[in-house]
Amino acid sequence: MGRPLYHRSPKTHGGAPRAPPARASARSELTMSFTDPHRVLSKAIIRKYIVAAGQTVKGGFQVKFAADDKEIQDAGADSQLAIGVARRPGKTYAAGDEVEVVHPFTAIVDMSVGTGGATRGKELHQVADGVADAPDWNAAGATVVPICGRAMQSGVAADHIGVGIYSSFRIAT
Numbered sequence: 324m325g326r327p328l329y330h331r332s333p334k335t336h337g338g339a340p341r342a343p344p345a346r347a348s349a350r351s352e353l354t355m356s357f358t359d360p361h362r363v364l365s366k367a368i369i370r371k372y373i374v375a376a377g378q379t380v381k382g383g384f385q386v387k388f389a390a391d392d393k394e395i396q397d398a399g400a401d402s403q404l405a406i407g408v409a410r411r412p413g414k415t416y417a418a419g420d421e422v423e424v425v426h427p428f429t430a431i432v433d434m435s436v437g438t439g440g441a442t443r444g445k446e447l448h449q450v451a452d453g454v455a456d457a458p459d460w461n462a463a464g465a466t467v468v469p470i471c472g473r474a475m476q477s478g479v480a481a482d483h484i485g486v487g488i489y490s491s492f493r494i495a496t
Contacts, residue, residue, distance in 0.1 A: 368426040368487075374416045383412025386424055388444040392476050395422065403460055404444040406473060406487070428473070428487035436478040443477040446470045447486060454486065 374380050375389030378396035385398035385405035398405040407424040409416065416422050437453030448457040448468040457470055475485035 364425065368428055368431060369410070369423050370426065371421050371423055374418050374420045374422060376418050378418055380409050380416040380420075380422055382409045382414035382416070382422075384409060386422070392443060395424065403446070406444055406475070426487055428489060430488045431475055431485050432472075432488055433483045434472070434486040436480055436482045436484055438480055440480065441474040441476075441478045441482075441484055441486075443474050445474050447472050447474055452480065 372386075372395040373393055375394040375396050378389060380386055380395060380397055385402060385407070386395040386409050387398040387402055387404040387406055388394065389396045395406075395409075407426040410423040410425060434447075435453035437450040437455045439450060439455030441447055441454060442456050446457045447454040447470065449471055454471060454474075456474075457468055458466060470489070472486040472488045475487055478484040
């Protein structure tokens, strides 16, 4: 007849059958409301930054680069320079604190900077010889261009910089 499926070797597990893993009760599953936050971070790009001198950062709010590639500050409302969201909603980080930032990118890749250069935190578009700063969202007389990502570093023509790539493209107008 053979061994039952749950049989374990006496040498490794004492020979006793193992109980199936405990399952949450139906009642506890039903108590979750639609106002509870849902988080899926298994594929998120999360990097650590330092809050810039004289700045504070609020957890759960958008952040932008400060004076260098490793420092951040609050992005403020409608910021075109936001690079992600500070973790831990409700917590306020002071200058010098380390903060985990969740980026809205599918990847961060090396790209060549083209004519016009790239500025840390700005959206980029493709030019003939690489990527360059895209026009601001509401700039007067701006040309319509497809956005290919966001600069994670500043650079001049022929430099290689990290660029956060979005899962979909936006058109700057």
